[in-house]
Amino acid sequence: FQDVHVMIFVGFGFLMTFLKKYGLSAVSLNMLCSALAIQWGILVHGFLHPSYDICASNISRNATEELSARSDILYNNNCSPNFPWIDISLGTMIDADFSVAAVLISFGVILGTSSPLQLILMTLVEIVLFNVNKIIGRDILGAVDAGDTIFVHMFACYFGIAMSRVLYDRNAATSDKASTTQTSDLFSMVGTVFMWMFWPSFNAVAAADG
Secondary structure, eight states: OHHHHHIIIIIHHHHGGGSTTOHHHHHHHHHHHHHHHHHHHHHHHHHHSOBOOOOGGGSOHHHHHHHHTOTTOOOOTTOOTTSOBOOOSHHHHHHHHHHHHHHHHHHHHTTTSSOHHHHHHHHHHHHHHHHHHHIIIIIISOOOOTTOIIIIIIHHHHHHHHHHHHTOOHHHHTOTTSOOOHHHHHHHHHHHHHHHHHHHHHHHHTSOOO
16 A cells, blocks of 8 residues: 555656646645545545445344454444445555546646646546446456556546547647756656556555455
């Protein structure tokens, strides 16, 4: 989880500094979108995958003993099997980080042509569509995608292309600010190195056990 987190905040942040006039904006807006997307991603995942209490009164004694030995089963004094709650665990935070990666890939497409408000709106919408797309692909179609090539990278690319079409501005596309310098390329390379170092963790965390 920590490796993926470094990729999100440091790797993607410095990777986006390749435009000479948007280095500070890239890092700061990357942090803004990431912080928002992680929290919103956990909530959306919880809304679409609600958790329910497993009450001891509703299961047999043998099953109760087996469940008591499991560390992922949580009990509370007001157990209610009909009341859903949002699970905040290492697994859901990792899923949230993957949804953030999709947002940041799309962010790279419209870098320098969008306002902070537009990026916030894009983040809120994309997180919802990202989770719906995963439910359709994995739960309904049964697709297997270790490393999330389909559900993160391809989805984010096409979503970013759609956003670039919506926000297209000819003046921004032909601006002399859409260029690089040696310094901006250097910082972007730093982000690339961080991404490269932690990429095995990004692929491995989504792989099945064994």
